[in-house]
Amino acid sequence: xxxxxxxxxxxxxxxxYLIRVSGIVLLGGDRELPPRVRxxxxxxxxxxxxxxxxxxxxxxxxxxxxxxxWHIAAIVAVGVALWKRSMGWTLALGAAAFAxxxxxGF
Amino acid sequence: xxxxGIQRAQWRDLWAGTVAVSPLMPGAVVFGLAFGALIQxxxxxxxxxxxxxxxxxxxxxxxxxxxALRQNAPMAIAVITALVINARLALYxxxxxxxxxxxxxxxxxxxxxxxxxxxxxxxxxxxxxxPDPVRRRWFVLGVSGPFVGIWILGTTAGVILGPVIPxxxxxxxxxxxxxxxVLVPGxxxxxxxxxxxxxxxxxxxxxxxxxGLNVLTGALLGIALGSFVPDRSHPVDEEAVPPGAAxxxxxx
Numbered sequence: 001x002x003x004x005x006x007x008x009x010x011x012x013x014x015x016x017y018l019i020r021v022s023g024i025v026l027l028g029g030d031r032e033l034p035p036r037v038r039x040x041x042x043x044x045x046x047x048x049x050x051x052x053x054x055x056x057x058x059x060x061x062x063x064x065x066x067x068x069x070w071h072i073a074a075i076v077a078v079g080v081a082l083w084k085r086s087m088g089w090t091l092a093l094g095a096a097a098f099a100x101x102x103x104x105g106f
Numbered sequence: 107x108x109x110x111g112i113q114r115a116q117w118r119d120l121w122a123g124t125v126a127v128s129p130l131m132p133g134a135v136v137f138g139l140a141f142g143a144l145i146q147x148x149x150x151x152x153x154x155x156x157x158x159x160x161x162x163x164x165x166x167x168x169x170x171x172x173x174a175l176r177q178n179a180p181m182a183i184a185v186i187t188a189l190v191i192n193a194r195l196a197l198y199x200x201x202x203x204x205x206x207x208x209x210x211x212x213x214x215x216x217x218x219x220x221x222x223x224x225x226x227x228x229x230x231x232x233x234x235x236x237p238d239p240v241r242r243r244w245f246v247l248g249v250s251g252p253f254v255g256i257w258i259l260g261t262t263a264g265v266i267l268g269p270v271i272p273x274x275x276x277x278x279x280x281x282x283x284x285x286x287x288v289l290v291p292g293x294x295x296x297x298x299x300x301x302x303x304x305x306x307x308x309x310x311x312x313x314x315x316x317x318g319l320n321v322l323t324g325a326l327l328g329i330a331l332g333s334f335v336p337d338r339s340h341p342v343d344e345e346a347v348p349p350g351a352a353x354x355x356x357x358x
Contacts, residue, residue, distance in 0.1 A: 001175060005150055006157070008171055008181050012188040013161035019192055021218040023199030024206055033200050040333050043301040044194035045223070047328030049289040050302035051321045052166055052191075054309040057282035061177070062314050070279055077283055081290035090287035091133055098279050 069106045073098035116244045119236075123248020126232050130224045133284065134253065135260040137165050140280040142264015143271060144169065148176050155261040163222065163254055167191040169281060170321060179317030187322045198226035205229065205246070208239035217243070220250035222257075223288070301332030 027033065033041070057074055058065055065071075077094030084090065109117060138159065145155040150172075158168050167188035174184035198221060206214045228249050236242035271277055293299055305328030312320040 001149070002151055002154070004181060005154055005171075005175055008175065008184045008188075009154070009158045009162055009168075011181070011185045012167060012171060012192075013158075013163075015185065015189045016162055016164055016167065016192045016195065017219060019189070019195045020199055020221050021215060022196050023201070023203050024214050024218050027200050027203040033197075036333070038197065038200075039297065039337065040329055041194060041197035041200075043297055043329045043332040044191070044197070044325070046289060046293060046298040047301040047305040047332060048166060048191040048194070048325040049285045050305040050328065051309050051324035052170065053282045053285045053289065054306040054324065055173070055318070055321050056278070056285075058310060059313055064313075069276075070282070073279065074282055074286060077286045078290055081286060085291040087133060087287045087291055088129065090291060091136070091283065094283045094286065095280075098276075098283070102274070102276065 069098055069101035072101055072106075116241075119241045119244035120248035120251075123228075123232075123245040123250075124252045125248075126245075127224060127228045127249045127253050130228070131253065131256050133287065134165075134224070134257050135263075136280055137284045138257050138260020138262075139264040139267065140277055140284070141165055141168055141172075142261040142266070143268040143277055144172050144264075145261075146265045146268030148172055152262075152265040155265045156258050159258045159261040160254075162188070163219075163257065164188075164192050164195070165257070166285070170318065173321075174318040177317050179319075183317050183319065183322070187318060190322060190325055194223075195221065195226075198223070201230055202226060205233050205242070209243045213243050217246055217250060220247075220254050222250070222253060225250040225253055295337055297332045297335040297337050300335040301328040304328045304331050 023033075053074075057070060073094055076097040077090050080093045081090040108114070141159070142155045145158075146152070158171075159165075162168050162171075170187050170191055171184050174187055179187075199218065202218070202221065206217060209217070225246075229246050232245070232249075233242065236245050289302065293302060305324040308324035308327045309320045312323055315323070
């Protein structure tokens with residue numbers, strides 16, 4: 001697995017660097033991204049992050065995670081995020097809620 | 107007056123950049139700890155964490171790769187999943203193009219390497235204060251470089267601390283928490299909400315797909331279907347970097 005991981009990280013690193021320089025190289029002058037492309041790219045972050053949230057929060061490998069502190073603390077975090085609109089507050093209060101639930105023995 | 111061959115004035119500009127990005131650093135450290143701990147949990151050697159963090163330098167995709175490998179996914183699927191997640195960086199790169207245009211070539215290629223969600227967001231918001239291209243490039247280096255350094259150190263610390271952190275702390279919770287913190291505060295447009303919702307539904311409906319393909323499919327379907335949702339509140343060209351990039355920085 002070590003060699004596989006090394007190769008995968010290396011290929012992903014090369015591909016990711018090409019993505020990182022793409023706009024800087026291709027759009028050096030006055031050229032702009034077509035609006036459709038821009039819109040699709042702007043949806044990558046919400047779609048990819050939501051996918052990772054769903055996979056890590058609700059599933060354990062391929063099974064449903066039993067309802068508990070993970071779900072409750074996540075609800076707290078989403079609530080704080082919508083209320084404060086701040087990454088720092090969401091992280092802090094989400095982590096605090098999770099720690100409190102674990103300490104309370106859930 | 108020079109320190110390490112660099113003018114003092116340029117150190118000041120670099121430091122100004124680091125100060126601008128500093129509110130986002132604690133989150134990167136905790137996230138780095140989680141990635142390092144994950145590397146340790148799946149049984150990879152310790153150096154894999156700093157190697158991945160200094161070459162791929164994009165946390166979400168690094169975690170997706172480890173999760174795919176854990177499920178014995180073929181290498182191609184692990185790589186493609188990572189690249190789909192990182193496709194968002196193309197948008198930031200496009201946003202940086204006019205900002206970097208006056209920089210020497212090697213600066214542009216080096217700063218592209220150091221570009222993250224956070225540094226792109228901070229750079230595009232602060233750039234108007236740096237009209238001089240020489241001072242601006244040192245400022246951008248200050249925003250990007252130390253942030254990547256913190257990320258690499260955090261992941262390395264995570265591997266070392268991994269065995270010390272008790273299982274009962276369930277540090278894995280940082281993964282959904284971090285992404286909720288990055289995603290939700292900046293989620294303001296209908297296409298964005300639709301993309302996220304479709305993605306979540308797809309990931310859960312396809313939970314029995316092997317190799318983490320549910321994550322890849324969910325992300326792709328969210329992007330594709332979300333593109334058809336009309337964007338009423340935002341004119342298309344309003345912002346180069348999406349609000350989801352670094353919501354903290356949008357706060358007063």
